Amino acid sequence: MKSAEKNLHYLINFDTLSKQGCVLGKINPASKIFVFLTFLIALVSINKYDILKTLLLSSFTFAMINMSRLKYSTFIKICVVLSPFILLFVVFNPILDKNIFAFYNYSINAGYISALTTLIKFINTTAISLLIITSTTVHEIAYGLYKLKIPGFMAIQIILMYRFIFLFLSDIINTTESIKSRGGYRGNIKWKDMKQIVSSFFARAIYRGEDVYYSMLSRGFNLQNLNADTRFKLKDFLFLFLSICYILLLRLF
Amino acid sequence: MSHHYVNIKDLTFTYSDGNIALENINMYITHGESVAILGSNGAGKSTLLKHLNGTLLSDKGEINIGGIPVTKKTLKKIRETVGIVFQNTDNQLFMPTVYENVAFGPKNLGVDGEQLKSIVELALKDTGTIHLLQKHPFRLSGGEKRKVCIASVIACSPEILVFDEPTAEVDPKGIKDIVNILKKFHHTKIISTHNLKFASAVCKRGVVLKHGKIIFDGQMEDIINNTELLREAEILDDY
Incomplete structure (x- = not known):
């Protein structure tokens, strides 16, 4: 229960951060999403042994972090939480990748280099995802995607899913409290019962999702009238142009 | 002020599982009127209310709100x-x-801006929940959640204003607060409930539903004094 509540607070904090003014927050969402997507494509497409280019491209991420309200401590915490999978890859990669690189008079296992570039790419991808969440409200992200010609129903799904996370976490907290209050398993949930609990969560999620959507509609929700300031201004063009130039410059040369 | 009337004509609604939830409902509500929709669980109250703002749309019959038919x-x-x-309330917050x-x-x-802030603060003041401004809805009591809704x-x-069971999960003090909030709202109110005391405190007119059909439409006083009707509608407190 504690972890569900902790996650709920994390989400609330991110939501609050996205509404606080910062340089990055003032950029048009469509422009921001386009730049970040371009950056991610450029980053992922770098050769797995090209550590220098990967590091150089990371400078863009750190410039963006400085333009936002994202704290380095929060960023590091999130990276640590998400790191187990990537660390497994880093540990086992030198065993799988047995190429040898000659560096001056030394020979290095290429597995270590590709593991390091993957780690840097992971840090960058996490940072970019966090930057979008903490500098743009979900409604603005959805509207930005809609402006980038993503179908309206998909943009609505994003808003709905995000809104639903709060209810879903509250549901998890309630269910865990209910299990504990009945003295079940000394307050711990048995793994074998997880499938029933999870399936009931999802069955409820369908009905609740529908109710949440109706509730949003009954209060005038419509993708068209999200009152995000969506006009492209000079600063948005400048951000788009300069960022794309910087990314391409580092990527192509 | 009569432009926001509600006119329901021959409304029939059947759920996809074949359950007939509403059958030939006819009702006219003038602007400013407060109407209680009474009935036991499963009488069709919530289904009827969901038709009023198009959450559910029926193939048979029609609903007209101030001259505008409720259609897609x-x-x-x-x-x-x-x-x-x-x-x-959880799904609404x-x-x-x-x-x-x-x-x-x-x-x-x-x-937007200052105007939005003042509208929100006024609505929260009117419902006595201004002190909850920055709280997360998960941490509110049943009554507080209802008031925020x-x-x-x-x-x-x-x-x-349409209310579906506004007294559910609310204590007597909370119900009293809700009555006072609703009395301040001078537009049309349509309230579904099986709490007769609450209904008569807020509404003058009552419509009694049973198995999706209207079995009585008249003054709340007449409903409360008609034990036979209350027994038939299964809303009599005789336990």
Whole structure:
């Protein structure tokens, strides 16, 4: 229960951060999403042994972090939480990748280099995802995607899913409290019962999702009238142009 | 002021599992009227209310709100006119804080900045929940959640307020507060409940439903004094 509540607070904090003014927050969402997507494509497409280019491209991420309200401590915490999978890859990669690189008079296992570039790419991808969440409200992200010609129903799904996370976490907290209050398993949930609990969560999620959507509609929700300031201004063009130039410059040369 | 009437003609609704929830419902509600929809669980109260702002659309019969028929094409206008407080408060409080929940509706209607802030604060003051402004809805009591839901709908300034079981999970003090809030709202109110005391405190007119059919439409006084009717509708407190 504690972890569900902790996650709920994390989400609330991110939501609050996205509404606080910062340089990055003032950029048009469509422009921001386009730049970040371009950056991610450029980053992922770098050769797995090209550590220098990967590091150089990371400078863009750190410039963006400085333009936002994202704290380095929060960023590091999130990276640590998400790191187990990537660390497994880093540990086992030198065993799988047995190429040898000659560096001056030394020979290095290429597995270590590709593991390091993957780690840097992971840090960058996490940072970019966090930057979008903490500098743009979900409604603005959805509207930005809609402006980038993503179908309206998909943009609505994003808003709905995000809104639903709060209810879903509250549901998890309630269910865990209910299990504990009945003295079940000394307050711990048995793994074998997880499938029933999870399936009931999802069955409820369908009905609740529908109710949440109706509730949003009954209060005038419509993708068209999200009152995000969506006009492209000079600063948005400048951000788009300069960022794309910087990314391409580092990527192509 | 009679332009926001509600006119329901021959409304019939059958759920996809074949359950006939409403059958030949006819009702006319004038602007400013307060009407209680009474009936036991499963009588069709919630189904009827969901038709009023187009959450459910029926193939048979028609609903007209101030001259506008409730159809897919008119849903936007209808939802601006008819504000609905659903039975389940949790599904209605989907934003992270109370402030944002109340601000959600007016924001969608294009209100922003200082005006938005004052609308939200006024709605929260009217419902006595201004002290909850920055709280997360998860941490509220049943009564507080209900009041915040009412505030979130009032903030949209609807012409017609629809309440589905507003007294569910609310203690007597909370019910008294809700009665006072509703008395302040001078537009049309349509309230579904099986709490007779609450219904008669807020509404003069009552419509009794049983198995999806209207079995009585008249003054609340006549309903409360008619034991036979209450027994037939299964809403008599005789335990």
